[in-house]
């Protein structure tokens with residue numbers, strides 16, 4: 318049977334999440350001992366881990382920076398493909414009544430639920446085939462995310478203890494995200510909804526449970542009824558691009574007064590709450606105005622490309638248009654060494670402190686904007702070959 322036997326978990330004194338282990342089997346045994354210490358039943362632990370095994374691909378994937386980061390336009394092309402839109406539209410008729418009931422009760426419309434379902438699992442076609450105990454024990458042993466793995470494994474054991482969902486039924490991705498809605502076990506415990514009254518949320522086979530759980534996730538993160546996620550906009554000449562960042566929010570009037578218009582030239586609608594301008598590929602690419610509902614999508618998965626894909630897939634499935642403005646598709650991507658060089662040069666100029674890790678996140682974008690403002694370029698925070706060249710030129714001169 319199991320990895321829990323070398324040595325047996327009942328012979329190990331483990332009062333905290335195991336950090337060091339000589340082997341995968343030992344980590345699992347130590348986690349089992351820790352779970353016992355946390356009050357989980359031995360029988361449940363043994364059943365849950367009866368068929369797990371080591372998978373080195375998880376360890377190999379963790380912590381590596383990609384040589385090239387997929388540009389947002391390529392990501393969107395794949396995530397919101399015509400094939401996927403058609404697939405979503407084919408799923409609409411049999412789900413329409415259910416989606417209307419969920420909208421009545423939660424305020425989340427069909428578009429957003431279809432968008433998340435499609436991006437997370439290709440409308441249920443691909444929610445992974447890995448048992449959650451196997452996935453998370455490999456994360457715990459093979460990566461630095463040990464506390465995350467321990468927390469989620471304990472949550473998974475609590476789900477199994479409740480007896481309504483069998484450990485073998487808890488299937489999902491290599492990251493431990495389960496079912497149609499890709500919920501981590503802790504999300505399952507706190508957010509998932511038993512909409513069909515079977516006695517437990519079933520995120521694998523019950524669409525009422527899946528949609529209600531996703532809706533509940535969004536509502537808890539601030540989703541507001543009858544508020545769009547946002548829309549594409551046209552920015553005026555001379556727009557201060559340093560204001561196009563998610564952590565800068567203004568009432569929509571602020572943008573209207575500064576000349577921001579809908580992509581078709583119409584005035585901005587009157588919407589409540591703070592709104593932000595989002596530019597994901599610099600001043601030569603499309604721009605979007607986003608509301609608090611876009612932020613609620615980001616809570617599902619903190620990536621602006623992800624959230625934009627969810628938003629557009631939902632819109633397209635419901636018959637809306639895709640992104641209108643052109644992406645700067647000829648912009649050559651920066652290799653890992655170039656991204657690191659760019660960061661190092663920003664550090665050298667005193668604009669960036671922190672890790673030179675090749676990840677262009679909020680801090681690096683702000684540093685790029687600082688440089689762009691110093692040299693009189695549009696402060697869009699977009700890392701390009703031209704920007705790197707300009708940094709080199711200024712350093713030499």
Ligand SMILES: [Ca+2]
Nearest residue numbers: 515517518519
């Ligand atoms: Ca249920």
